[in-house]
Amino acid sequence: MIIVTGGAGFIGSNLIRALNLRGEKNILLVDNLANGQKMHNIAVLDIADYMDKTEFLQKIESPAFFKDVRAVFHQGACSATTEWDGQYVMTNNYDYSKRLLHWCITKKSAFMYASSASVYGNGKHGFRVGRDCEHPINMYAYSKFQFDQYVRQILPESACQIAGFRYFNVYGSREQHKGAMSSTAYHFNRQVIEQKKAKLFAGCDGLADGEQKRDFVYVDDVVKVNLWFLDHPEQRGIYNVGTGRAETFNTVAQAVINWHKEGAIEYIPFPEHLKGSYQSYTQADISGLRQAGYTEEFLTVDQGVSRYLDELNSAASQ
Template structure:
């Protein structure tokens, strides 16, 4: 059965991958993006498809949100200004987009009678909690303006469910990577940035001593989670938050070694590139590891790609596109 789905942030990394997948499944997809960080090149192949439409617009404008949700069954809300450093440099814009824009989407979804809104939450919400693995019900104090905005999203979603009956599910993404993640710009994520540097025979710079660790999560695992969250009828799923990760942590030193190995099949000399160590980045959480037991139990989430397999796929994409 073809569903009518709105995907916000459609021209971005995660949004464009979601658009591609749901269009390929035969659903009627509308993509919304203001193209501030996304790129039309990410969705150019989709714009020829009969079941995909694109609306250029900003979630900070309530009328744009109302127009976008009209006659949509489901909303997959990915639009946000990501990056901890960006939010530290410009907290006002991060708040305007991530909190104000999110509230606009909630109001528009409520008024339009959307069946469910699945939204991108963030592992940054765990803040200064030192407990590992991270369990949904136990969080710390946020360490950045970005983390605050993503936590506020969860609070707003909870209130809209309890007050207005709007069905929401939040997916706390852990360090998502994969095809079409932008390696350029001041706020590029670590995997595309390191990949590009290694391909250009440049030494990647690790913030800190390389022992900080992350639960790196390949994009196809995130696509699966969004589909399962959207379609689930499990009574415990609605108005709930789920960690979306692979459930293993890798330190940054090991990450670079794995990237070198993946890239070495194209160019053996990459194995010899040295790493530079720089200062720890402000607002960075030292260690991140997700418990995905709740997502497995309630959503039947079964991540297919571990870090090594995901890196091989991502490196293949970057080698042919950069």
């Protein structure tokens, strides 16, 4: 059996879809469906069972719970970078992850988990997997950083595979339930359809309007990395998962406009509440991923947005 936590979420549901395409159906999907809109992500997926996160956490305390688990893809977390209830974030992102990690070690199951590029903070120290680059600037980032730190202590002693993936700006299918936390590609698409305008933040941190840069990575590429590690159980560690390219928000908006063959860019004031806790630049150092042996190329923004909108707008029209 394979377990996917956060399996009804964005990356989790795409992982299950890819596993299904491989013929894998013996999958336990763990999530919290308080947001029932997430059911649209999983209605077409084949799984063996669904379990609520609360019940799952109770079950893993039982020695008899699932003796033959090949791997756990731990994607479940509070992903809101604007959440400042530290107790809530640490309970959901840190404590939960620790308990599941130790359960996997006991069961000798592979443990692949979602970390985040947010651990690099404003990026002034670079985006290399290393303590000197890690300066989280919000609670979500801190929770991911602190779990990575915990994993670093466990790695040398563990006989099972442990791999953490620092996702950069992931976009693609099955993210619509995230609301305000959905990707800019998703929001720009809706805005161009409804208003003929893509709304971008005005310049900040000395940058021109819309020239903030992120490493935008298509969700299918993220899934490929996860499955590659499943196929290579000898690989372990913490890895950046991005394209290795920094592209502007203007580039994303223009890719959306080009797909629709209409629309324009409008710049809006930079939000006050994001000042001081916003990443104006990210670019993954993927040398660790390459050294591990991963050779697949990553889609550019133009390629990924085009593929995404083909699917997104086709589904909306049905």
